[in-house]
Amino acid sequence: MKRKILLSALLLPAVMAFGQQYGGMWIPTELNEKEMKSLGMKISAKDIFNPDKASIKDAVVQFDGGCTAEVISPKGLLLTNHHCGYDNIQSHSTVENDLLTNGFWAKDMNGELPNPGVTVDFITDIKEVTAQILPGTENLTGAELTKKINENIEAYKKAQKTESYQTISVRSMYYGNKFYAYVIETFKDIRLVGAPPSAIGKYGSDTDNWVWPRHTGDFSMFRIYADKNNKPSEYSKDNIPYTPKHFLPISIKDKKEDDFTFVFGFPGRTTEYLPAIAVEKIMTETDPAMIAVRDVALKTLDEKMRVDPATKIKYASKYARVANYWKKWIGEVEGLKKSNAVEKKKQYEQTLISKNPAIKPTIDGLNQKYNEQAPYNLHKAYYSEVVRNSETLTLAGIYSNYIKAYEEGKMDAKNNEALKARLTEVYKDYDAELDAKVTAKILALYANKTPAQFLPKDFGMLKDANKNLGTIENMSKMSVITGRGNLNGIKTSDLNKLFENPKALVANLKKDPLVEMYGSFKSSYFETTDAKVTALQTDIDALQKKFMAQQMETDKDRKFFPDANSTLRVTYGQVKGSEPRDAVSYGYQTHLAGVMEKYVPGDYEFDVPKKLISLYNSKDYGVYKDKTGDVPVNFTATNHTTGGNSGSPALDAYGNLIGLNFDRQWEGTMSDINYDPKLCRNIMVDTKYILFVIDKYADSKWLLNEMKIVK
Incomplete structure (x- = not known):
């Protein structure tokens, strides 16, 4: 498919000016307020997070343990990504009423659908508790250190007074140099309110993943319910919509380049403070291995x-699952090279050493340990990816674990059902003949790339991909686990019958050629590699903790933030387009016209619902068009985001909702390791498009009536 580069109405300047010096996923109680104000923020840090009165933090929740969501009405209405609500939308779908394909819009609160097990967490307070957690740990290392810290954490938690619906989580920051306690309130009655069809919510799904320009309406809506006292409660028909302490007004004002924006949510994991040697190994060894x-x-x-x-x-x-991180890692490597990340880190380390010579032994130790770990870590990367990307070896691993559990007497009814569910998921779309080809080829790659010291016995014979195909195909034909071998006429698709005689099944599995090969593969990895990686990582972690403390003690000009660890954070930046490669310039905004440019009738990624086509043709855009006369769909900014920020609110200088975070531009995915505002862009659904779909497409004005819309 040919791509049109969608430029903004005003072309980007040849050289972009960046006032933003750092990224950062900031603890809300320790914001870099000075830089935020310099970039255009009009509210105060206290407006964002205040434990003593209503603030923006009271409208931001962790959704179902992974994504982020935000409250957008005084009646507990929640907004998050379509992909965050996907499993719940799917759970309500049937062949006769496919909500994923058709979308879903409750006509009133009575039509909202419960989702057993789904929770949302509010963070009501954050306190640094380092002084309570580290006493007694001064001379400890390894397991003893971990044990003492856990004891101190438990003692701290027991000493706090909490409500029945509250919990306290104590989290390590700065590689164990600081600790913070989070007071969490969990709501358990969360109901599905609305979701666009996948042709809007997943538009461009696999092809456009990590890519800009983007045209995806990646949103869904839920509602929090509480008991009659507005407190958390298990699902009950008597529950009422939750009244929040704060909800987000929604702005439909036009966006301009350089407008200030900040994102509030629960980013998953970053590693911004690694030494140069670690980044170099990621860029030149482990990422390329996994990509290969x-x-x-x-x-x-x-x-x-x-x-x-x-x-x-x-x-x-x-x-799509395989391609997801494949594409991400390619962008990460390219971004690390383009941003000169390794050399910059080396220069920074030398600057630190010049200020504090005590840092040199720490850097030398890290260099030694990473170089010592490198061959083992590289083997781990190849081994893990081979097992992960061969469904046949995945099945062999599952059945190997079953043999062990059965012989140890651990296969009770609950574990049996869990096993069958896992196998059903793998077998559902499994093609044994096709996967034999995948397995044969990636094992050939593994055999060629792995030094002899790590290779299992006889794996040296697997280096020729063409010969390999016959070997693996023959093994697959004889294998019980692929469904191609014979087990008294029982097919693997009939799992209940397969597990009727576990003794006979185990006996057959022990002779299965693929289970035997997997066993040899796994045993060799654990004998040669796993313990070495773990032991060296323990040494590296201790040095990294010391290095982190030394950075913070030495670099007084830098304001530090802790790496992301799924706790509540604020990141900020400006609305901007990008110039990711030579002679390529992207505008910061896409429009509905771009949806139609990509439209491929009947395509699983780029089909467009008939009603949306009709709205486009009639130009029935209402108040949701911008100055171009079109409806804005997605936009980019320099906010520093990562996984877990999916569904996070993007807010303007006044704290109004202007977008919904859902992805990153792949040229800047190295932001997990080395954020660079010149290259890193997060991608958001524009609130104008969200409201346009709710209003014009779904005809759900009753939802709009709940919201405070800033025009």
């Missing part, structure tokens, strides 16, 4: 998917 394995797997799948429509449908989701 997935590259072979994806090409093998693609060959079959291109010529067989049934395989294309069956493997669409699996292909």
Whole structure:
């Protein structure tokens, strides 16, 4: 598909000016308020997080343990991503009423759908508790240190007074140099309110993943319910909509380049303070290894998917899962190189050493340990990716674990059902013949790239990919786990019958050639590699903790933030386009016209619902068009985000909701390791598009009536 580069009405200047010096996922009680104000923020840090009165933090929740969501009405209405609500939308779908395909819009509160097990967490207070957690740990290391810290954490938690619906989580920051306590309130009655069809909510799904320009309406809506006293409660028909301490007004004002914006949410994991040696190993060794394995797997799948429509449908989701981080890692490597990350870190380390010579032994120690760990870590990368990307080896691993659990007497009814559910998920779209080809090729790559000291016995024979195909295909044909071998006529698709006689099944599995090969593969890895990686990582972690403390003690000009660890954070930046490569310039905003430019009738990624086409043709845009006369769909900014920020609110200088975070531009995915405002962009759904879909497409004005819309 040809891509049109969508430029903004005003072309980007040849050289972009950046007032932003750092990224950062800031603890809300320790914001870099000075830089935020310099970039245009009009509110105060206390307006964002105040434990003593209503503030923006009272409208931001962790959604179902992973994503972020925000309260957008005085009646507990929640907004998050479509992909964050996907499992819940799917759980309410049937063949006759497919909500993923058709979308869902409750007509009133009585039509909202409960989601058992789904929770949202509010953070009501954050306190630094380092002084309570570190006493007694001064001369401890390894397991003893961990044990003492855990004892101190438990003692701290027991000493706090909490309500029945509250919990306290104590989290390590700065590699164990500081600790913070979070008071959490958990709500357990969360109901589905609305979701666009996947043709809007997942538009461009796999092809456009990590990519800009983007045209995805990635949003869904839920509602928090509480008991009659507005407190958390298990689901009950007597529960009422939750009245929040604060909800976010929604702005539909036009955006301009350089407008201030900040994102409030629960980012998953970053590693911004690694030494240069660690970044170099990621960039030149482990990322390329993982990319290489997935590259072979994806090409093998693609060959079959291109010529067989049934395989294309069956493997669409699996292909997307494999491609997701493959694409991310490619962008990460490119971004690290383009931003000169390793050299910059080396220069920074030398600057620190010049100010504090005591840092040199720490850096030398890190260099030594990372170089010592490198061959083992590289083997771990290849091994893990081979097992992960071969469904056949994944099945062999599951059955190997079953043999062990059965022989140890651990296979009770609950574990049996969990095992069957896991196997059902793998077998659902499994093509044994196709996966034999994938397995053969990635094992050939593994055998060629792995030094002899790490190779299992006989794996040296697997270096020739062409010969390999016959070997693995023959093993697959004889294997019980692939469903191609014979187990008294029982098919693996009939799992209940398969597990009727566990003794006979175990006996057969022990002779299965693929289970035997997997066992040899796994044993060799654990004998040669796993313990070494773990032991060296323990040494590295201790040095990294020391290095982090030394950085903070030495660099008085820098304001530090802790790496992301799924706790509540604020990141900030400005609305901006990008110039990711030579002669390529992207505007900061896409529009509905771009949706139609990509439209491919009947395509699983780029189809467009008939009603949306009709709205486009009639230009029935209402108040949701911008100065171009079109409806804005997505936009980019320099906010420093990562996984877990999905569904996070993007807010303007006054704390109004202007967008919904859902992705990053792949040229800047190295932001998890080395944020650079010149290259790193987060991607958000524009609130104008969200409200346009709710109003004009879904005809759900009753929801708009709950909201405070800033025009």
